[in-house]
Amino acid sequence: VHSSPMIDQMKRDEIQARFQRAGIESMCEEYSTTFVDDEFLPSQQSVGELHQDRGSAIPGKLHSSELVWLRPTVMNREYESDFEWTVFNDPNSCDIIQGYLGDCWLMSALAMVAERPDVLEKIFLTKVYSKIGLYQVRLCVDGVWRVITVDDFFPCRQSSRSFAFAYGRNKQLWVPLVEKAFAKALGKYERLRTGTVIEGFALLTGAPCESISLEDDDLDKDLLWATLKSASEAGFIMGASCGAGGKQRIATETSQSHGLRTRHAYSVLDVRQEGCHRLIRLRNPWGRRVWIGDWSDNWSGWPADLKRRLLPPGEHSPGAFWMPYADFLLHFYRLELAKLRDHLNWAELRVPCKIGGSWTNEAVALMLIIEEPTEMCCSLFREGSRSDSEHDDLFISVHRLSPQGQVGELEMRSSRNLKHMVSTGDFFIRPGHYIILPMSISSVNRGSVPLNGSLVVHSNKQLFGETVKCPPQMATDALVQLTLKEGEEHQIYDGVVARTLSKQFGGLLVMVDNFSDSHAILTTDCT
Numbered sequence: 001v002h003s004s005p006m007i008d009q010m011k012r013d014e015i016q017a018r019f020q021r022a023g024i025e026s027m028c029e030e031y032s033t034t035f036v037d038d039e040f041l042p043s044q045q046s047v048g049e050l051h052q053d054r055g056s057a058i059p060g061k062l063h064s065s066e067l068v069w070l071r072p073t074v075m076n077r078e079y080e081s082d083f084e085w086t087v088f089n090d091p092n093s094c095d096i097i098q099g100y101l102g103d104c105w106l107m108s109a110l111a112m113v114a115e116r117p118d119v120l121e122k123i124f125l126t127k128v129y130s131k132i133g134l135y136q137v138r139l140c141v142d143g144v145w146r147v148i149t150v151d152d153f154f155p156c157r158q159s160s161r162s163f164a165f166a167y168g169r170n171k172q173l174w175v176p177l178v179e180k181a182f183a184k185a186l187g188k189y190e191r192l193r194t195g196t197v198i199e200g201f202a203l204l205t206g207a208p209c210e211s212i213s214l215e216d217d218d219l220d221k222d223l224l225w226a227t228l229k230s231a232s233e234a235g236f237i238m239g240a241s242c243g244a245g246g247k248q249r250i251a252t253e254t255s256q257s258h259g260l261r262t263r264h265a266y267s268v269l270d271v272r273q274e275g276c277h278r279l280i281r282l283r284n285p286w287g288r289r290v291w292i293g294d295w296s297d298n299w300s301g302w303p304a305d306l307k308r309r310l311l312p313p314g315e316h317s318p319g320a321f322w323m324p325y326a327d328f329l330l331h332f333y334r335l336e337l338a339k340l341r342d343h344l345n346w347a348e349l350r351v352p353c354k355i356g357g358s359w360t361n362e363a364v365a366l367m368l369i370i371e372e373p374t375e376m377c378c379s380l381f382r383e384g385s386r387s388d389s390e391h392d393d394l395f396i397s398v399h400r401l402s403p404q405g406q407v408g409e410l411e412m413r414s415s416r417n418l419k420h421m422v423s424t425g426d427f428f429i430r431p432g433h434y435i436i437l438p439m440s441i442s443s444v445n446r447g448s449v450p451l452n453g454s455l456v457v458h459s460n461k462q463l464f465g466e467t468v469k470c471p472p473q474m475a476t477d478a479l480v481q482l483t484l485k486e487g488e489e490h491q492i493y494d495g496v497v498a499r500t501l502s503k504q505f506g507g508l509l510v511m512v513d514n515f516s517d518s519h520a521i522l523t524t525d526c527t
Contacts, residue, residue, distance in 0.1 A: 221329065
């Protein structure tokens with residue numbers, strides 16, 4: 001297998017979608033009818049069970065039985081009678097209205113992507129209103145690019161005869177089309193409830209994504225600032241989550257009194273170093289409720305020349321505001337990035353893989369040949385995690401291969417998490433032979449069949465690789481190399497050394513080396 005520029009895959013998808021679209025249009029013309037998607041019918045089954053209120057936006061306010069499926073042309077939108085139905089009408093983040101579904105994670109990610117119209121429009125292969133109700137949306141589902149064809153029947157409230165779930169202002173369809181396309185990919189709308197912004201970024205962009213905690217006690221603020229600056233200059237899409245997170249550093253009331261909405265995601269628009277001042281520009285996707293404090297629009301302490309440059313007269317952007325970096329770290333707990341590099345001609349390699357399972361079932365690894373120094377990022381996705389009740393860990397490790405083909409020194413790894421996806425982040429790698437191992441230790445412990453997933457490698461150079469079987473010995477060798485490099489060493493007694501690893505591992509890994517002539521017995525107490 002070999003990687004290819006990201007634009008090449010998009011062109012292939014567009015050609016295939018064009019043929020599919022032509023066939024459907026021909027059939028609709030022959031029978032003088034509009035398109036009805038028989039793979040995702042306008043039915044109760046396609047909605048799911050909303051009455052459980054698990055993660056719903058407004059619990060108890062909507063039941064599936066209150067819904068009726070309508071096309072846009074028969075909806076009640078009298079208050080927008082001046083507008084015609086369209087896919088786009090100068091789209092921006094303020095156009096998004098979240099409905100009763102509880103998928104604010106997806107709407108937040110979509111709002112941040114909408115800050116980049118060039119990126120937003122690539123999602124839609126159908127860019128104009130379709131009279132037969134046929135639309136094609138391109139999403140990266142579980143690490144795999146898919147063109148999803150949908151009709152324009154949308155769940156509506158019977159009482160209002162208007163959208164029950166997300167929709168766009170001024171009769172724009174791009175918002176409900178994304179929501180419906182992903183609902184179809186998952187089988188029902190119900191499965192869209194609860195998620196993370198980074199999951200939305202990966203779905204909408206297919207780019208390598210990274211989540212950075214702002215709560216770590218050892219957070220290097222200068223290094224983080226440099227990361228923010230370089231990410232902004234590179235044109236990455238960034239979002240930040242406001243609120244307490246895992247640590248209560250500041251009272252919720254304090255954030256709210258300063259105009260911020262807690263448990264809410266904001267777009268990061270710009271990062272500036274102005275003399276000794278470190279400033280960040282953010283936007284509330286709602287277009288209202290902005291920061292009230294130093295460097296806000298009405299702050300009295302603005303230097304006149306700086307205000308003219310950063311807040312030009314007559315250029316008002318709803319929901320946008322500047323705030324100091326120090327206050328940003330105080331009120332926000334997580335930063336999430338989508339590293340868009342298609343304009344730099346980065347390549348991607350997407351490989352279906354088997355992850356974990358019992359030690360007797362051979363999973364799959366990816367062997368790579370690196371011919372020149374390369375910057376890369378590895379991501380691992382689990383297929384169907386939104387519809388599966390099991391919560392399994394994911395983990396990637398990248399190792400140099402010895403001349404004999406044995407797993408050698410650890411080059412890079414992801415954290416080990418119970419998440420939909422994990423990523424190594426960006427790293428540089430020297431020429432040589434390498435092995436990338438996708439793992440799931442919890443699925444091994446459970447003795448289940450291997451999980452289906454997708455291993456994705458983004459790189460600034462073309463890569464050549466081969467999928468190989470990953471026998472148990474290869475996986476254990478990888479864990480040994482990980483512990484040798486990162487484990488904390490404990491001298492038990494002469495000739496016996498224990499190493500433990502827990503940082504970014506979501507558990508405890510223990511390895512004992514016995515160089516003595518005596519037996520060593522390891523016991524663990526996890527109570």
